[in-house]
Amino acid sequence: MAxxxxxxxxxxxxxxxxxNDQNNRRQFEWVRLxxxxxxxxxxxxxxxxxxxxxxxxxxxSLSSAxxxxxxxxxxxxxxxxxxxxxxxxxxxxxxxxxxxxxVDLSDRRCLRAVPSNTPDTAxxxxxxxxxxxxxxxxxSRLINPGS
Numbered sequence: 262m263a264x265x266x267x268x269x270x271x272x273x274x275x276x277x278x279x280x281n282d283q284n285n286r287r288q289f290e291w292v293r294l295x296x297x298x299x300x301x302x303x304x305x306x307x308x309x310x311x312x313x314x315x316x317x318x319x320x321x322s323l324s325s326a327x328x329x330x331x332x333x334x335x336x337x338x339x340x341x342x343x344x345x346x347x348x349x350x351x352x353x354x355x356x357x358x359x360x361x362x363x364v365d366l367s368d369r370r371c372l373r374a375v376p377s378n379t380p381d382t383a384x385x386x387x388x389x390x391x392x393x394x395x396x397x398x399x400x401s402r403l404i405n406p407g408s
Contacts, residue, residue: 265292265307277359277393278307280352288312289331289357289393290348305350310343315390323360328392331359341383362390 267273275292282288290309297305311334317324333343366374369388379385
């Protein structure tokens, strides 16, 4: 199942999940919290930060390989944080991975910019983009047929 913690062996570890929403559309989101019980009652769910697919980059090798380009779903130009939603764990199809869009990040910040040395500000969250990592074994179609 998905992991969501600020410290796993000394480093943050947050997974992304692919799931079917209430309209049976596939969504790809960042797991922020996994809840198993609420006030003693079983309520298996994940709280996720919303992502939205954005236009791919022409001639990009990741786009050519079928990786989706994603950005945070922010509700309005003044929103500081991505929108949140609740996902029942029974709707989760698989765990996925994303990689930051490094070319865009280095164009905005500098050639040596990486996510760990980039400030976590509202402006950065509005500008950040990611790619789904279809090369990671847990997200491959071979291991997950029909996905």
